[in-house]
């Protein structure tokens with residue numbers, strides 16, 4: 001499903017590579033917890049997996065497609081079609097309501113639009129179903145995102161990641177501003193959505209107490225810095 005081989009990544013103006021990863025395989029439907037100290041390169045790796053940054057050396061293969069071989073525009077298209085992302089700051093648009101924010105997940109992908117339509121009849125219905133399944137109350141679906149709590153905003157960001165059934169969900173510290181009980185509950189709702197269609201989840205967090213909820217825990221330090 002996801003295969004990394006001989007990956008080397010060096011940020012501009014840095015003398016040492018941030019990432020040298022010999023090999024990592026992530027299976028379809030796997031829920032992976034990725035951890036490591038601050039500055040160890042977790043976000044850098046997620047940026048490469050999500051196709052946000054170009055691969056300088058080595059291979060990342062997702063769903064049989066080598067990201068290394070894609071142009072910037074084609075990587076953007078690949079991400080829009082196959083990868084849902086949830087970031088720490090959620091990246092919600094304040095002038096759109098939650099429903100509209102979630103529908104944006106299909107904006108740049110005719111594939112995800114088609115999948116949402118086939119499954120739920122329309123993108124709007126799927127957005128509404130996802131928001132409800134993730135715990136948002138009906139009155140919040142069309143209210144201003146600015147009036148939502150952090151936990152509610154996080155659910156909107158998660159629904160946007162899942163709309164149109166992308167095969168991979170990448171989450172970078174999405175629970176850092178929540179209390180422990182709410183974190184666990186949120187992760188369990190993420191899993192319920194993912195299990196409906198065997199989505200793969202790669203979840204970065206500093207909070208090791210969450211690791212036991214996942215299929216596998218990988219320390220970035222244990223796979224990074226290897227000789228290629």
Ligand SMILES: Nc1ncnc2c1ncn2[C@@H]1O[C@H](COP(=O)(O)OP(=O)(O)OP(=O)(O)O)[C@@H](O)[C@H]1O
Nearest residue numbers: 011012014018036037038039040041042043044045
């Ligand atoms: N845009 C950038 N330009 C230059 N260097 C960067 C950039 N982003 C990250 N780095 C460097 O790459 C290294 C790894 O950073 P990264 O953000 O990937 O780590 P992290 O493990 O996600 O950290 P944290 O847990 O604090 O979020 C750091 O040394 C950082 O300074």
